[in-house]
Structures are given as structure tokens and as C-alpha cells.
Amino acid sequence: PFLDLQQTLASHGIHIDLNAVANVLGINLSTTSSGTLLITAVSFTVRLLVDLLVTCVAAFWLLADGPRLRAGLLTLLPGRARTETDFALSAFVVVFGGYVRAQLVLAVLVGSLAGVGCFLLGVPFALVVGVAAGVFELIPLAGPFVGAAIGALFALTVSPALTVETLALFVVIHIIEGYLVSPRVQ
Numbered sequence: 001p002f003l004d005l006q007q008t009l010a011s012h013g014i015h016i017d018l019n020a021v022a023n024v025l026g027i028n029l030s031t032t033s034s035g036t037l038l039i040t041a042v043s044f045t046v047r048l049l050v051d052l053l054v055t056c057v058a059a060f061w062l063l064a065d066g067p068r069l070r071a072g073l074l075t076l077l078p079g080r081a082r083t084e085t086d087f088a089l090s091a092f093v094v095v096f097g098g099y100v101r102a103q104l105v106l107a108v109l110v111g112s113l114a115g116v117g118c119f120l121l122g123v124p125f126a127l128v129v130g131v132a133a134g135v136f137e138l139i140p141l142a143g144p145f146v147g148a149a150i151g152a153l154f155a156l157t158v159s160p161a162l163t164v165e166t167l168a169l170f171v172v173i174h175i176i177e178g179y180l181v182s183p184r185v186q
Contacts, residue, residue: 070086070089073085074086099186102182103137106182107135107137110173110174111131111134113173114134114170115131117169118130118166121155123158123166128154132151133147133148133170133173144170148166151167151169152167154166
């Protein structure tokens with residue numbers, strides 16, 4: 001079935017070496033049955049869904065009971081420590097909330113610019129490149145490079161000249177983000 005998948009993708013212009021992908025994932029295709037792969041995929045999906053559910057429930061609980069938890073914490077402290085802790089918690093919420101909002105704005109900006117720029121350049125899957133660039137923008141230091149690498153890899157499927165243009169686009173995007181937008185937003 002893997003060879004059929006590889007041939008189907010190749011007929012649509014998507015050339016993937018499934019053996020290399022399997023090696024990266026630690027799967028030996030020659031000895032692994034389809035049933036084993038299916039069970040692995042299903043168990044991974046179930047674990048992911050359970051993790052997402054637990055995260056959503058915990059986030060909802062903290063949002064719903066946050067003020068009560070804060071009040072309970074403050075009642076455990078003596079008078080002066082109570083006011084200082086209340087101020088510190090308020091300051092933390094303002095600063096951390098502002099930082100998260102700024103990072104999200106920058107990620108949306110970089111993702112939008114990358115998607116539109118790649119579309120205008122003719123890079124295949126420009127929407128995917130834009131979303132990936134936006135998501136990877138949230139990862140400090142290495143994230144912007146990974147987003148640019150994804151765009152460059154898609155551009156490389158067309159021509160080396162388009163790859164250079166795409167890399168130049170990402171350099172311009174990060175100059176705009178780093179020197180114009182980021183200092184004002186953050």
C-alpha cells in the first residue's frame with residue numbers, strides 16, 4: 001500500500017521517498033504490517049485528542065475559577081505580603097498578557113506577509129507556507145528560520161531562482177518585522 005501511495009502522489013507531482021520518511025519516524029516498512037501502522041496512528045491520534053481535551057478543561061477551569069483561586073491564595077498570606085502579592089500577580093497578568101498578544105500579532109503578520117508574498121512569487125502551496133511561517137514565528141530564535149526553510153523547500157520544487165527570491169522575501173519580511181513592527185508592538 002505504501003508503494004501505491006507513493007505512485008499516486010508522484011502522479012500528482014508530489015515526489016516523496018516513503019522509505020526516508022519511515023526511517024525518520026523509526027518505522028521499518030518492510031517488516032511492519034499495515035495493521036501495526038494503523039494501530040500506531042490511531043493510538044497517537046487518541047493520545048493527542050486526550051491531551052487537547054485535558055488542556056481545554058484545565059484552561060477552562062483556570063479561567064472560570066481564577067479569581068477564586070487568587071482570592072484563596074491571598075487569604076493565606078499576612079497583610080503586607082497580601083498587597084504585594086496582589087500587585088505582583090496583577091503586574092504579571094498585564095505584562096504576560098501583553099507579551100502573548102504581541103507574539104500572536106507578529107505571528108499573524110509574518111504568516112500573512114509570507115503567504116501573500118509566496119503567492120505573488122508563484123511558490124507552490126503558498127497558504128501552507130504562510131501558515132507554517134506564522135506558527136513557527138511563535139518559536140523563539142529558530143522558528144523564523146524554519147518558516148523560511150519551508151518556503152524555500154517549496155520554491156525549490158519549481159526552480160533555484162524562485163528559491164533565492166523566496167529567501168529574499170523572508171529576509172525582507174523579517175527586516176520589516178524586526179525593525180519596524182516588533183519594537184512598536186512589544
